[in-house]
Amino acid sequence: MGLNVDQVLSRLESQEKQQIQELMDWLRIPSISTDPAYRSHCRRAAQWASDHLAASGFASALRETGTQASPGHPIVLAHTPGDASYQGPHVLFYGHYDVQPVDPLDLWESPPFEPKLIETGTSGGPGPRIVARGAVDDKGQVMMFLSAMRAWKEISGLAAGGVKMTVLLEGEEESGSVNLDAFLDANKAELSKCSVCLISDTGMLDRGRPAITYGVRGLAYTEIVLHAANQDLHSGLWGGRCPNPISELTKVLAQLWDKDRKVTIPGFYDRVRPLTQGERDAWKKLNIDAAESLSKIGLGPEANVGETGFSATEREWARPTAEINGIVGGYTGKGAKTVIPAYASAKVSFRLVADQDPVQVTEAFFKWCQERTPPGCRWELIDHHGGHPATVRTDSKELSAAVRAIDRATGRKAELIKSGGSIPVAGSLKSKLGVETIFMGFGLEDDRVHSPNEKFELECLRMGTRSHAMFIDELKKL
Numbered sequence: 001m002g003l004n005v006d007q008v009l010s011r012l013e014s015q016e017k018q019q020i021q022e023l024m025d026w027l028r029i030p031s032i033s034t035d036p037a038y039r040s041h042c043r044r045a046a047q048w049a050s051d052h053l054a055a056s057g058f059a060s061a062l063r064e065t066g067t068q069a070s071p072g073h074p075i076v077l078a079h080t081p082g083d084a085s086y087q088g089p090h091v092l093f094y095g096h097y098d099v100q101p102v103d104p105l106d107l108w109e110s111p112p113f114e115p116k117l118i119e120t121g122t123s124g125g126p127g128p129r130i131v132a133r134g135a136v137d138d139k140g141q142v143m144m145f146l147s148a149m150r151a152w153k154e155i156s157g158l159a160a161g162g163v164k165m166t167v168l169l170e171g172e173e174e175s176g177s178v179n180l181d182a183f184l185d186a187n188k189a190e191l192s193k194c195s196v197c198l199i200s201d202t203g204m205l206d207r208g209r210p211a212i213t214y215g216v217r218g219l220a221y222t223e224i225v226l227h228a229a230n231q232d233l234h235s236g237l238w239g240g241r242c243p244n245p246i247s248e249l250t251k252v253l254a255q256l257w258d259k260d261r262k263v264t265i266p267g268f269y270d271r272v273r274p275l276t277q278g279e280r281d282a283w284k285k286l287n288i289d290a291a292e293s294l295s296k297i298g299l300g301p302e303a304n305v306g307e308t309g310f311s312a313t314e315r316e317w318a319r320p321t322a323e324i325n326g327i328v329g330g331y332t333g334k335g336a337k338t339v340i341p342a343y344a345s346a347k348v349s350f351r352l353v354a355d356q357d358p359v360q361v362t363e364a365f366f367k368w369c370q371e372r373t374p375p376g377c378r379w380e381l382i383d384h385h386g387g388h389p390a391t392v393r394t395d396s397k398e399l400s401a402a403v404r405a406i407d408r409a410t411g412r413k414a415e416l417i418k419s420g421g422s423i424p425v426a427g428s429l430k431s432k433l434g435v436e437t438i439f440m441g442f443g444l445e446d447d448r449v450h451s452p453n454e455k456f457e458l459e460c461l462r463m464g465t466r467s468h469a470m471f472i473d474e475l476k477k478l
C-alpha cells in the first residue's frame with residue numbers, strides 16, 4: 001500500500017512537464033461562461049476535462065443544464081466504476097472549468113488565452129509560474145486532481161486507486177451557478193450518496209503554508225438603475241432644473257455605510273453569527289500581516305480600513321460587506337461633453353456570512369432603495385445572482401484525512417482558515433443533500449484571481465498534485 005503511493009508520487013514527478021503542457025492546452029480554450037459568444041468554447045473545455053477523466057478510468061459524460069429555451073453550459077459528471085462490495089468513503093470532487101472575462105485586456109502582459117510558462121522566479125516575489133486566465137481559478141487546481149487520478153490509474157490499474165469517486169465540473173461557477181441547484185435537485189438520489197465533497201478552488205495562507213478552508217462567504221449581486229428624464233439633456237439648459245440621476249444615485253449609495261463602515265440596511269446584521277472568542281484567538285495565532293498583504297497591492301498600512309472593531313482577517317472571514325463593483329452614467333468618452341443623462345446605474349453586491357440569506361438581503365436592499373427614491377426619479381432593480389455562505393465541519397474523519405495527506409505530501413501542517421470569496425455549490429450541497437465540503441486549495445493571495453496576468457505557481461501546482469495523490473492513499477485507509 002505504502003509502496004503504491006510512493007510510485008504514484010514518483011510517476012507524478014516524472015510527468016510534470018506533460019502535466020504543464022496539458023494544463024496549457026486546457027487554458028488555451030477561452031471558456032468564459034458569462035459571455036454567450038464563448039458558448040462553444042465552454043463545451044470544448046468541458047469535453048477536454050471529460051476526456052481526461054475517461055482516460056483515467058472514469059465513466060464520464062457531459063450533462064446538459066438549463067432548459068431548451070434557456071440552455072446552460074454542460075456539467076461534466078464522472079464516476080469510478082461501481083463495485084458493489086465497496087465500503088469506504090465516497091468522495092464528490094467539485095471544480096469549475098469556466099473562467100472570468102479577461103478585461104481590461106490592455107493590462108495583460110501576455111494574451112490571456114496564450115498561456116505563458118515563466119520558468120524563473122523573482123526573489124521575495126512570485127516563483128516559476130503559468131500566466132493565463134484560469135491558471136489558478138480553477139483549471140490549474142482541477143488539473144492537480146486530474147493528474148493525481150491518472151497516476152493512480154496507471155500505477156494501481158484502478159480508477160482513483162479504487163476509492164469511490166464522483167466528479168462534478170461546473171461550467172457556470174463564474175456566472176452565478178444559475179443552473180446548478182436544479183441539477184443537484186435532479187440528481188439528488190445519486191449525489192447524496194457521497195460522504196463528502198472535495199473542492200480545490202481556494203488558497204493557502206502564504207507560500208509554503210498550505211491550508212484547509214472551513215468557510216466561504218455568500219453573495220448577493222444586484223444592479224440598480226436610476227432613471228430620470230426620458231432623454232439626455234443639455235446641462236446648461238437643464239442643470240439646476242431637474243434631477244441628475246448620477247448625482248442622485250451617488251447620494252443614495254453614499255448612505256450604504258455609516259461612520260463605522262457598517263452597512264445601514266435595516267436587519268442586515270440580524271442573522272450574522274457573532275465571532276467566537278475561540279476563532280478570534282485562533283486567527284490571531286496565524287500571524288497574518290495585514291500591512292504586508294496591503295503592500296503587495298500597492299497600498300500602505302493606513303489603507304487597513306473597514307468595519308470598526310474587527311481585524312482585517314476578521315472582516316474578510318467573518319463579517320458581511322457591501323461593495324460597489326461598477327458605476328456608470330452620462331458621458332465617459334474622450335474630451336468633454338455637457339450633459340445630464342437620462343439614467344445612471346451601479347452594480348452593487350453583498351458578501352454574506354452564516355446565517356445570512358441572499359434572497360432576504362436582496363429584498364431588504366431593494367426596499368431600502370425604494371424608500372430613498374429621489375424626487376422625479378424611478379428605480380429599475382435587477383437581481384443578478386446569489387449564493388449562500390458555507391461554514392463546514394472541521395471534525396470529520398475525511399477532513400482529518402486531508403490534513404494528514406497535506407502533511408505527508410508537503411511536510412507542512414495545514415492550517416485551518418476561512419476565505420472571503422464565495423463558492424456557491426458548498427452551501428447548496430449542505431442544504432440540499434446534507435453533504436459537507438472540504439476546501440483544499442493551493443492558490444496564493446497575489447495570484448491575481450479575476451484580474452489581468454492571473455498566475456499559478458509551479459510550486460503550488462506541485463504541492464496540490466501530491467496532496468491529491470496522498471489524499472487517495474489516506475481515503476483508502478478509512
Ligand code: BES
Pocket residue numbers: 137138173174175176177201202203216219386387419420421422423424443449
Ligand atoms: N475560486 C473563487 C472563489 C475563491 C477565490 C475562494 C479565492 C477563495 C479564495 C470562485 O471562482 C469565485 O470567484 N467565486 C465568485 C462567486 C460568484 C461569481 C458567485 C466570487 O467569489 O466572486
Ligand code: MN
Pocket residue numbers: 096137138173201
Ligand atoms: Mn473558482
Ligand code: MN
Pocket residue numbers: 100137174450
Ligand atoms: Mn472565480
